Amino acid sequence: MINVCDIQIMKPLLAQHGFHFSKAKGQNFLIANWVPERIAEDAGVDETVGVLEIGPGIGPLTQQLCLRAGKVCAVELDKRLEPILDLTVGEFSNLEIVWDDVLKQNIPALVQEKLNGLRPMACANLPYYITSPILTALLEAECFEAVTVMVQKEVALRIAAKPGTADYSAFTVFCQFYGEPEILFDVPAHCFMPQPKVTSAVVMLKIRKELPWEILDKATFFRTVRASFAMRRKKLQNGLAAGFPELGKEGAGQVIASCGLPENVRGETLNIAQFADLSNEIFRRKHSD
Numbered sequence: 001m002i003n004v005c006d007i008q009i010m011k012p013l014l015a016q017h018g019f020h021f022s023k024a025k026g027q028n029f030l031i032a033n034w035v036p037e038r039i040a041e042d043a044g045v046d047e048t049v050g051v052l053e054i055g056p057g058i059g060p061l062t063q064q065l066c067l068r069a070g071k072v073c074a075v076e077l078d079k080r081l082e083p084i085l086d087l088t089v090g091e092f093s094n095l096e097i098v099w100d101d102v103l104k105q106n107i108p109a110l111v112q113e114k115l116n117g118l119r120p121m122a123c124a125n126l127p128y129y130i131t132s133p134i135l136t137a138l139l140e141a142e143c144f145e146a147v148t149v150m151v152q153k154e155v156a157l158r159i160a161a162k163p164g165t166a167d168y169s170a171f172t173v174f175c176q177f178y179g180e181p182e183i184l185f186d187v188p189a190h191c192f193m194p195q196p197k198v199t200s201a202v203v204m205l206k207i208r209k210e211l212p213w214e215i216l217d218k219a220t221f222f223r224t225v226r227a228s229f230a231m232r233r234k235k236l237q238n239g240l241a242a243g244f245p246e247l248g249k250e251g252a253g254q255v256i257a258s259c260g261l262p263e264n265v266r267g268e269t270l271n272i273a274q275f276a277d278l279s280n281e282i283f284r285r286k287h288s289d
């Protein structure tokens, strides 16, 4: 197996194929063996698992996943990488590469077609310019047991944030609605070529099999969350009134009171159970009119 993380091997390999890194495609390739090894290991990949990998690049993580998984399906946008991947991961019979933009894929259908019969997981060193849309698509697919991704450290902190902290956001609630996050480890910038300007971190989201909250309407729940964070420095009442004009300020106050929350509560201090209560109350009011 070619050691693609060894820059003495990687540089001539890329030069031989006239490959130049594309900043626009978020191409920062791993040059430290321990990182892909640890991602594949900590993600819990074994022969019962089918992995969807996004952005294999020249294949450092792909190799480690193929060594452990029942099957790997890797989606890569950049066709220039095909001859290089032929050399670095061509030997693996449990690998299938899909040449496409992952955001154009129907992920549940792809998983069903390519990883049928295996425990589906997603693993990736994500292209950072589209971290949020990819994570959103992976979580909304509702077909994985776990999603383990390398992201900018600041994004990992937002994903795993606790209520009332500066990192806690609507994106935190979105991620934690679907899964339980754990930051596995940090990855310094010198582990990549070219080096990014930021530190990275690997975060694992164990996907919830059942929601621990009763949520009457998912759309109202996420609308409530967005409205609650839209005016961070203002009272929740103002945020809800702006996000649900049909409630008005008085109605927003009544919703907050009937959930047993203080009148001057701020949205960013609420946990998911409290957002669920608020959204259920709003939903009930709208449907009792």
Ligand code: SAM
Pocket (backbone or CB within 6 Å): 025, 026, 027, 028, 029, 030, 054, 055, 056, 057, 058, 059, 060, 061, 075, 076, 077, 078, 100, 101, 102, 103, 125, 126, 127, 128, 130
């Ligand atoms: N996995 C490799 C590694 O760890 O060295 C490469 C990671 S690099 C950060 C991101 C990879 O995602 C690149 O190979 C890039 O071409 C690919 N990529 C970028 N946008 C993509 C998209 N929309 N769909 C699929 N792959 C994409």
